[in-house]
Amino acid sequence: MRVSTMLPTNPDPALNFPVTPEDVEELGLLPEEYKKIQEILGRDPNITELGVFSVMWSEHCSYKNSKCLLRSFPTEKSDCHAPYQVLVKAGEENAGVIDIGDGWAICFKIESHNHPSAVEPFEGAATGVGGIIRDIFTMGARPVLLTNSLRFGEIDSSHVKGLIRGVVQGIAHYGNCIGIPNVGGDIYFDSCYEGNPLVNALCLGIVKHKEIKRGAAVGMGNPVYYVGPATGRDGLGGASFASKELSEESAADRPSVQKGDPFMEKLLLEACLEMMAVPGLVVGIQDMGAAGLTCSSCETASRGNSGLEIDLDCVPQRETGMNSYEILLSESQERMLVIVQRGREAELEAIFKKWDLPAVVIGKVTEGEDLEFKQNNGLIARIPAKALADDDPIYNREFKKPNYLFEKQNWDETKLPDLDDDAAKKTLPLLLSTPTIAHKDWVWRQYDHMVMTNTIVGPGSDAAIVRLRLGEDLEKIIAISNDCNNRYCYLNPYRGGQIAIAESIRNLACSGARPLAMTNCLNFGNPYKPEVFYMLKECVRGLVDACKFFDLPVLGGNVSLYNENQEGAIDPTPVVSVVGIVDTEEMITTQKLKNGDEAIILIGGLCDEIGGSYYLKEIHDFKTGDAPTPNLAVEEQINSFVLRLIKNKQVVAAHDISEGGLLVALTEMLFAQEQTFGANLDIMWETGQSALMRNFSVKVREESLLQ
Amino acid sequence: MKVAVIQFPGSNCDWDAYYACSRSLGLNTKMVWHKETDFGDAKAVIIPGGFSFGDYLRCGAIARFSPIVDALTPFAKNGGIVIGICNGFQILCEAGLLPGALIRNNCLEFRCMTVDLVVENSTSEFNQNKLGVNLRLPIAHGEGNYRIDAEGMTEIEANNQVLFRYSAPSGNPNGAMGNIAGIRNRQGNVFGMMPHPERAVEKFHPSRDGIKVLKSVLTSNLIHA
Numbered sequence: 001m002r003v004s005t006m007l008p009t010n011p012d013p014a015l016n017f018p019v020t021p022e023d024v025e026e027l028g029l030l031p032e033e034y035k036k037i038q039e040i041l042g043r044d045p046n047i048t049e050l051g052v053f054s055v056m057w058s059e060h061c062s063y064k065n066s067k068c069l070l071r072s073f074p075t076e077k078s079d080c081h082a083p084y085q086v087l088v089k090a091g092e093e094n095a096g097v098i099d100i101g102d103g104w105a106i107c108f109k110i111e112s113h114n115h116p117s118a119v120e121p122f123e124g125a126a127t128g129v130g131g132i133i134r135d136i137f138t139m140g141a142r143p144v145l146l147t148n149s150l151r152f153g154e155i156d157s158s159h160v161k162g163l164i165r166g167v168v169q170g171i172a173h174y175g176n177c178i179g180i181p182n183v184g185g186d187i188y189f190d191s192c193y194e195g196n197p198l199v200n201a202l203c204l205g206i207v208k209h210k211e212i213k214r215g216a217a218v219g220m221g222n223p224v225y226y227v228g229p230a231t232g233r234d235g236l237g238g239a240s241f242a243s244k245e246l247s248e249e250s251a252a253d254r255p256s257v258q259k260g261d262p263f264m265e266k267l268l269l270e271a272c273l274e275m276m277a278v279p280g281l282v283v284g285i286q287d288m289g290a291a292g293l294t295c296s297s298c299e300t301a302s303r304g305n306s307g308l309e310i311d312l313d314c315v316p317q318r319e320t321g322m323n324s325y326e327i328l329l330s331e332s333q334e335r336m337l338v339i340v341q342r343g344r345e346a347e348l349e350a351i352f353k354k355w356d357l358p359a360v361v362i363g364k365v366t367e368g369e370d371l372e373f374k375q376n377n378g379l380i381a382r383i384p385a386k387a388l389a390d391d392d393p394i395y396n397r398e399f400k401k402p403n404y405l406f407e408k409q410n411w412d413e414t415k416l417p418d419l420d421d422d423a424a425k426k427t428l429p430l431l432l433s434t435p436t437i438a439h440k441d442w443v444w445r446q447y448d449h450m451v452m453t454n455t456i457v458g459p460g461s462d463a464a465i466v467r468l469r470l471g472e473d474l475e476k477i478i479a480i481s482n483d484c485n486n487r488y489c490y491l492n493p494y495r496g497g498q499i500a501i502a503e504s505i506r507n508l509a510c511s512g513a514r515p516l517a518m519t520n521c522l523n524f525g526n527p528y529k530p531e532v533f534y535m536l537k538e539c540v541r542g543l544v545d546a547c548k549f550f551d552l553p554v555l556g557g558n559v560s561l562y563n564e565n566q567e568g569a570i571d572p573t574p575v576v577s578v579v580g581i582v583d584t585e586e587m588i589t590t591q592k593l594k595n596g597d598e599a600i601i602l603i604g605g606l607c608d609e610i611g612g613s614y615y616l617k618e619i620h621d622f623k624t625g626d627a628p629t630p631n632l633a634v635e636e637q638i639n640s641f642v643l644r645l646i647k648n649k650q651v652v653a654a655h656d657i658s659e660g661g662l663l664v665a666l667t668e669m670l671f672a673q674e675q676t677f678g679a680n681l682d683i684m685w686e687t688g689q690s691a692l693m694r695n696f697s698v699k700v701r702e703e704s705l706l707q
Numbered sequence: 708m709k710v711a712v713i714q715f716p717g718s719n720c721d722w723d724a725y726y727a728c729s730r731s732l733g734l735n736t737k738m739v740w741h742k743e744t745d746f747g748d749a750k751a752v753i754i755p756g757g758f759s760f761g762d763y764l765r766c767g768a769i770a771r772f773s774p775i776v777d778a779l780t781p782f783a784k785n786g787g788i789v790i791g792i793c794n795g796f797q798i799l800c801e802a803g804l805l806p807g808a809l810i811r812n813n814c815l816e817f818r819c820m821t822v823d824l825v826v827e828n829s830t831s832e833f834n835q836n837k838l839g840v841n842l843r844l845p846i847a848h849g850e851g852n853y854r855i856d857a858e859g860m861t862e863i864e865a866n867n868q869v870l871f872r873y874s875a876p877s878g879n880p881n882g883a884m885g886n887i888a889g890i891r892n893r894q895g896n897v898f899g900m901m902p903h904p905e906r907a908v909e910k911f912h913p914s915r916d917g918i919k920v921l922k923s924v925l926t927s928n929l930i931h932a
Binding site for chain 2: 447
């Protein structure tokens with residue numbers, strides 16, 4: 001290890017002081033982590049360097065408490081001869097990429113912006129959308145769709161109403177302005193999210209194989225460009241803020257929330273795509289998201305096995321008197337770091353001039369492995385990039401099965417009285433008017449879901465279906481579905497994880513699509529609580545087993561921990577989004593009945609499982625029982641059967657049974673058209689009335705076939 | 708016929724308009740960047756939807772100062788056809804090429820939906836005979852609430868300048884006066900509309916009424932009033 005005893009000094013005298021254990025604690029680093037920093041540097045860090053380590057090693061950037069679990073996800077197909085292979089694996093770059101044939105690929109990822117949205121819903125949600133869009137176009141991909149998964153407390157509280165308004169308007173503001181359609185998603189209301197809403201945003205883009213870009217700084221002497229608007233003091237320490245629990249004092253963290261400018265991002269998007277389309281011009285590109293300039297320079301250098309020399313005086317600043325600490329850690333939005341082939345600077349500058357965006361050289365790629373930050377011609381920080389990016393701590397946290405699980409899972413449902421005819425009649429409207437189950441057009445009519453004119457099936461269906469315009473004469477069709485039922489995960493995390501994936505794939509099958517790959521956002525509580533870590537571990541085990549079963553690679557995602565309120569952790573919420581391919585236009589299927597003379601057929605049987613159902617929630621106010629038993633093999637058989645029927649043109653409409661059970665699903669099919677229909681149900685086996693309104697079992701499904 | 712689509716920074720329905728004209732209508736179509744100063748041999752210009760200059764200050768208020776807008780007035784004066792869709796309609800009002808203004812929707816929210824429209828008998832090309840009485844077209848805007856003073860309203864009504872109005876069953880989505888969804892200038896060669904005809908041209912779109920609307924306005928003849 002190289003030992004440098006000289007401590008870089010800072011031109012700002014306020015930053016020149018010996019680091020104390022209190023500073024270390026305040027920045028959220030553990031004593032053993034500080035020791036590791038000293039070992040890496042061969043000396044004590046100064047406060048700027050310590051700040052850099054603290055954000056890079058924060059939960060948000062380093063995944064230190066979840067990495068050990070994430071490694072078990074399959075990141076490529078087990079069958080390397082199957083079509084549609086993964087081209088860029090999860091964790092390698094900003095987002096994973098998977099082949100869709102004919103030299104084209106798609107790139108997608110979901111990411112959370114929960115904490116910012118809790119304290120500043122509009123900007124928090126808006127910048128969540130902005131951040132995920134940048135992750136996608138950094139890969140060289142043109143973003144073509146957005147989806148989101150939202151979780152709020154029960155809708156009757158005025159605080160929750162305010163949060164919903166802010167979050168929805170924030171998402172609408174960003175997506176509508178930048179002109180990427182918001183085609184789907186899901187929303188749940190549950191008291192467990194009171195005070196800690198979840199805002200997960202997904203973006204998907206299209207890219208030619210040969211135009212996939214990497215975030216690596218290579219080629220000694222290549223200039224490093226800063227493109228996009230100037231750096232301010234906003235979003236300072238956002239990554240660290242996202243790595244701790246929300247509390248009553250969280251409102252004081254509002255300055256940690258970034259301010260988004262979708263117009264700026266639109267310009268940046270167009271300029272970057274124009275620049276990346278020039279062969280050989282861009283060597284590497286990385287967005288400045290969490291931990292801003294620090295993270296982008298560290299990651300590009302680390303991936304490129306090189307060093308970087310950055311002059312902070314060259315960084316465009318919109319405030320005066322910003323010190324090195326602030327410039328390095330600011331999370332001002334809509335900025336990119338671009339490494340350009342030396343000698344071709346003019347080509348880049350011409351493109352950014354056209355779009356009236358700043359593009360300035362702030363440094364160069366160097367030999368060695370050090371990140372060197374300079375100010376006033378003096379060195380102010382020197383950190384080995386690889387160690388900063390790759391030697392981050394990894395913890396295997398303690399876990400303990402929560403006591404409530406045994407009790408809940410062994411709840412005796414036979415004590416529950418069945419419904420009489422009168423009660424059954426009243427129950428269906430009650431379930432249909434539950435905010436989680438009810439129609440959500442009051443939300444998505446605020447999102448532009450038609451711009452780009454590729455939306456075939458928009459929000460409000462099992463899956464969104466979108467046409468991809470690839471070059472002059474080539475088109476493909478994809479489908480996407482987001483899912484996660486927190487109540488199942490709360491009652492049985494392993495099954496809950498499996499069910500999330502199974503339901504997503506089932507949604508695709510009902511829409512005529514075969515699954516390609518998935519992304520997930522793991523929203524959990526504080527991992528230092530053994531019960532929380534147990535739930536995380538079990539949910540991940542469920543997801544991994546289901547992924548392996550369906551040979552569904554994970555293209556990437558995000559982990560959001562410390563989602564807690566005064567009552568404790570939120571329910572485990574591993575939001576899953578599966579993207580599938582629709583082979584032909586004729587395969588596109590929706591849940592809308594067309595004529596009213598169709599035969600409706602239930603596929604998969606009616607299972608008498610009631611645990612975690614909305615029937616229990618709404619009628620009895622119970623959150624108990626065991627989650628339904630997933631049977632992945634049956635699941636797969638049914639999916640291929642449904643797809644075969646669709647292919648044979650025997651299906652008019654198809655809908656999967658989920659929250660609210662069979663009757664709710666059936667009603668949704670009947671109401672889906674401008675003209676509404678009725679239906680006669682003929683249940684050919686003995687069952688209680690309430691079974692019709694119980695939650696879905698994964699074996700249950702219905703199809704409506706032509707008579 | 709050659710059509711030019713103006714691209715402002717922040718335009719986001721530019722390619723939608725391009726594809727609708729080139730693929731669905733089979734017209735020779737080109738893009739014109741906002742810093743350019745003429746339309747070349749184009750006979751019609753489309754100002755597409757989007758958020759030109761982020762809609763900062765006021766929708767269309769900054770775009771109207773772009774170099775290409777200076778070319779728009781003489782182009783229109785010489786009988787060239789100009790169509791402003793959504794943000795393009797807002798820009799035309801800001802530039803004084805169409806009367807009135809578009810303010811925040813009365814629901815105070817963005818609205819993206821398919822609306823029902825009743826066609827007015829406006830010109831020899833844009834009327835109920837050519838287009839049918841009812842149309843369905845998508846809208847997507849936060850500021851589509853059409854306003855005009857009493858005198859102006861009397862004038863546009865007297866000259867049949869209203870192209871179509873929001874109607875039942877979907878109703879008026881934004882509070883526009885007189886349920887106005889689109890208007891033209893007096894001469895009949897400058898058109899502005901909040902609905903997006905370019906989003907209603909393909910089989911899987913909410914309707915294909917956009918083709919009829921675009922064809923009608925692109926084939927308009929000057930009215931010598």
